[in-house]
């Protein structure tokens with residue numbers, strides 16, 4: 693299991709907290725995944741599609757023997773098992789598992805883009821991620837995520 697990855701989890705359909713816990717448990721139950729660290733859980737206002745309930749967001753660090761695509765498949769299976777419906781693309785969801793980083797991978801395919809293409813502009817991702825490791829650096833732009841969070845906060849006026 694010599695690969696590391698950071699995942700972002702989110703839920704805005706009740707019972708949100710249980711969906712997050714069940715998703716972390718499902719990751720732990722995968723023999724090819726070791727959950728190394730979990731962040732706090734944050735309640736956040738929806739961004740993008742704002743006509744929906746508040747989210748609970750968190751991030752986890754894992755070690756894994758899975759490839760990026762196998763990890764994506766494992767995440768999609770957990771989402772399905774927890775009742776994720778994809779009616780409205782940016783709409784409410786029981787659970788969301790996004791791969792943020794996989795090693796220092798920089799890849800773009802139809803099904804998977806790494807690092808996650810919107811992570812640098814989302815405080816709901818950057819806050820839990822920098823809680824897990826405040827020294828992380830974006831593998832492509834080489835900008836520390838702590839700096840990206842500062843820029844995000846300035847832009848969103850969160851203080």
Ligand SMILES: Nc1nc2nc(S)n(CCO)c2c(=O)[nH]1
Nearest residue numbers: 702736737738739740747782816
């Ligand atoms: N605060 C917040 N807003 C969001 N908008 C979308 S779409 N999502 C789903 C993740 O892409 C979220 C989210 O997880 N948290």
